[in-house]
Amino acid sequence: MGFMREFREFAVKGNVVDLAVGVIIGGAFGKIVDSLVNDLVMPVVSKLFGGLDFSNYFIPLAGQTASTLAEARKGGAVFAYGSFITVALNFVLLALVIFVMVKQINRLRRETPSAPAAPPAPPEEVVLLREIRDALKK
Known part of the structure; x- marks a missing residue:
């Protein structure tokens, strides 16, 4: 049963799903670009070169x-x-x-x-040290 569980974990990982979506979209995009070249660009090129x-x-x-x-x-x-x-x-x-x-x-x-990125929050140690510094100043 361990093999099936490992396979399921592998198959539903984000990277595998992202790759599958990318391949599917890439295939569809490839058809669009292929049609653009074969149906729109190549006839114009052929016409420019005398129907070659x-x-x-x-x-x-x-x-x-x-x-x-x-x-x-x-x-x-x-x-x-x-x-x-x-x-x-x-x-x-x-x-x-x-x-x-x-x-x-x-x-x-x-x-x-895009919205300016907020600076990352300082680590907890830095926050504590600042609080101690401010407390000592008083």
Whole structure:
């Protein structure tokens, strides 16, 4: 029964629950950022570069004569360097979007006025020594 009790204590610790919440929110946030890059940013980038689509750039390694990457993969091995370029470009754009978002969040945190922190209460020994000092002055 000790194993189950230890597991329950581990599972309900604040750190584990915080991590679970972070993973769930991170997954949802990842989908939002992924959609932002794929549905909003990449079409604009593609339009700026004349409708360039790297995803169908490949070198057939098995002598295929296909015009699309999907057809070429059906025929054998393919060196799909265009897919890598697309993924690398998506990563750079995704990193840029996340950087800008984090930078804005940090800026908003700095601008948000917070109540001044009260000085910490002195230790009990200090309070007693001050009382003794004040009593001796009288």
